[in-house]
Amino acid sequence: MAFEKPVVVLDNGSYNIKAGFACDNHPVSIFRSIVGRPNYLRGSYGNEYYDVFIGDDAMEKIEDLELNHPVVNGKIVHWDNMERIWHHVFYRELKAAPEDRAVIMSCSNTAPMDEKIKSCEIFFETLNCPALCIQAQGTLAVYGSGLTTGLCIDMGYDTVDIIPVFEGGLIKYAHIQTQLAGAQISDYIKHSFNERSLGGTLKSPKDLDTIVKQCVYITKDIAMSKENYTKNCTLSNGEVVDVFNEAFMAGELLFQPDLIMGKETNYTALPKGVVQSISKCDSELQTALYEAIIPCGGLSTLPGLNERLELEIEDEIHRPVKVIFSPESYTVIWLGAATFAGLPDAKNVWVTQKQYEDYGVRIIKNKFM
Template identity: 60%
Template structure:
């Protein structure tokens, strides 16, 4: 659908939100999906003036704030705070008026129809957007990789979703989750450092995320020797995180390696194989030739190769694990790509259509 101005693409992540314009090849802004209010209010909002902190600003002041995560396990659970974040995206980050821009909204693989209806109500009735298109993150991740058929492996902050995609549509009955994601990795690092009496050196949870970004890696073989990894604290001191850097990622492929609690979780490669086997036999080879890894944890060095090796040892079909220079933003890039497709016109909902038909047209377009 052609619009006078480039559409806005928003990817709602549990940890980060990505937003930008469909004419660009990278998001304009990436910030934490957080809303913080002063903790001295004790929930008594509305009785006095107070500042609301959004995104990275809330993360930086987390000690003094009551922090809320609007998106939990891929689902929007706190709508007032999500609306604040969207408002912040338009007016503070992108500096555009929402009534001038059509929007592509990327939501989680498990997003329900009632959630999509609520999104439409906010974007049309509150933000006054002229048009809206809601697509799932796994589908857009495939578009961002230049494909319409394959398996999306989204290793996010609080959920890891393995979603087969056929011709741009989710194969819902084959959707798998492993139970191990970025949150569990952070929790392990925090506990491990605590057992070594090093947690007092960590000033905030942001330091844990920094360790994840700088030090984690995946080995092609778990029998390989552990690589020495040193993390420099904000104070200037250095700590050895070699064991944490290795074991944290190894949990993704061997969930039961540390304790019994993770034995109910699925190894990543087993979940991918199970998702493929749930699909029709004639589709499996095509699906296995286009495995797209995305999400925050997909940036860990070596994780693509490790998954390829594990899958190759588990199935007979040739396996291709696609790489991306920016896997954390591949769903956003897919939204920008999708906006320019001629066939996408039939999936947009215009504000007038929503006013005339309401929930009925949402079910017709976004089922």
């Protein structure tokens, strides 16, 4: 579907929001999906004037604010705050009037129809957008890798979703969640620091982000000498801490959860989750899926992850596989949405404002099933 101005692309994540224009090859803005209100209100919103802080602005004033995460486990759970974030995206981040822009937006692979209907209500009735398209993150990740068939491993903060995609459609019965994601890695690091009596050194949430993004890594072979893998991290207060144990074990958690967390858990190791998901698909499709394994999301940027994943899956199934790696894998879903917006065949899955006014919920269910 052709639009007069470039389409706005939104990827709503539990940790970050990515926003930009379909004509670009990278999001214009990436910020935390957090809304903060002053602590002194104590839930009495609307009784007096107050400032609302969104994203990184909220993180900077974290001690003075009551924080809310409108997206949890990939699903929108607080609509007022989600609407504030979308408003912030248009007027503060992109500086684009929503009434002039069609929007393509990602949703969770398991997003219920009620969520899609509510999203349409906000975009058409409040923001007055001319058209909206909602697509599952798994589908968009595959498109973002230049394919239409593949296995998406969406490694986010709240959840790791493994879901096969065939010719642009989700194979929902083969969907697997490992229950291990960024939140569990952060919890492990905090627990490890507490055991070392260093819990007080983590003064800010940014310290955990720094450790995960700059220090955590995954090795091909876990049999190694500690002397060769020392890791130090400078925290926000200037203190330098040895994080070798956390840097190594936090990454290993994705591959050997039983070793680190014990066997009394419902965690699934990442390679086993991949094999379980693909094994649920038709045998004729399994070869194509093993040749197009696509990690995406924030955790997929961990050094060594793709090489280790490839080796472990091959060891599990005794055949070669291909893990498709992008140097900016955290934006693959956003790139897929930007790609999808420009496809000629995609015009059939957009809902225009006129269609919404004429047909209401029925057209949404027809287009976004």
